[in-house]
Amino acid sequence: MQRGAGDGVAAPEGPPSDAELMARHAAGDPRAFGELVGRHRDRLWAVAVRTLGGDREEAADALQDALVSAFRKAHSYEGRSAVTTWLHRIVVNACLDRARRASARPTAALPDGEVRDRITPPAESAEAPVVRGETHREVLDALRALPADQRAALVLVDMEGYPVAEAARILEVPPGTVKSRCARGRARLLPLLRHLRGPDGKGGGGNPSGSASVTEPAATPAPGQGGQRA
Template identity: 55%
Template sequence: MSELRERSDAELLALHVDGDPDAFGELFGRHRDRLWAVALRTMGNPEDAADGLQEGMIAAFRRAGSFRGDAAVTTWLHRVVVNSCLDRLRAMKVRRAEPLPDDLEERADRGALVSATDVELDPAQLTVADERRRMVLAALRTLTPDQRAALVLVDMEGYSVAEAAEMLDVAEGTVKSRCFRGRAKLAPLLGVLAPTGGDVPHAGNPPETADVPTTGPPRGPPADRA
């Protein structure tokens, strides 16, 4: 395993295709937290996010041989996971209204989801920060799946429009349009947060309020479901 840690993403994927039993697990472990962040914000709750992430990773596990190398491996992984999440959202069609889960703070120190300043806040401030995050998650769920995916990648995960377009397999202009429409819809919902420092999501400057806590992604490589 120590030898695998020295390998590049592309090398790990190639080793997996060649039959190495540990290569995909090492690759998944490297990018698990970022992929989980995208899945959680796109799906809106940990249960659906876990399903979306696992289905995406199973697809990547099985289709690794089709990777052509015309994009970075991490871009390809994001594309597979986002597509898996979007497929689930579209299949749901009309999502029933559900309260946000109470366990979003568990293991909140994993991944790129928690603001580094949170560890310095007192309990009262943490309560306010948690409520703001819940507002952002709830607001995101009002967007169409395509708008949500674009905003998550560009405004919250900090990818460029070009990178997001590659992950979503659409034109850059389409990403810009989805982000514009999504921000317009979020503005009245999250405008109450703006006076504290411009927390409404905006491209190129991921806001603190976008740092949604997570219950933590599934551990290890995905298990195929019977």
């Protein structure tokens, strides 16, 4: 007969929650923040890459800036929102800051293969069809044509699947503003990505400009795992 906690056998403890890891970090646990980041790094990386229109170098720098900021500001976390919401807010703000600075100065795109090794994500699986990579690049190129605020709203709602209310908390704007930004962004993407829709009118590589959402293949994982990038 299986013995339970009432028989004097302690039930196995599950992994600590995000909030518990935040509390441990604030209390001085040197491993807690690295565990928290390792738990969410891939998704934070995907948000950074997409919010910055596929610029992996800028995304890596923005993510590093955001994680350093989160590391230092953890004591100010009050639990009014989920830890993931708090982290995403810091990452998105870091990305938007970089996007605004970039828009104020002339930029030249790096030739293929010249992104620094330290931020080059792992190559896609050999089984991934070539068209998937092409679609991914086309969607990111189209996103780059949007204003940063519209791009951030679309990334959170249409690509990351956040409810509008949660995206509003991350962006610190009313839900109606998120809906408006998404609608305007989708309208601007439609002529840029119409060719990606299949002959039946459905997205062959996602539904990049349909009335419901923008979708694309998952972004490549963040370079490295766990704690902050050196």
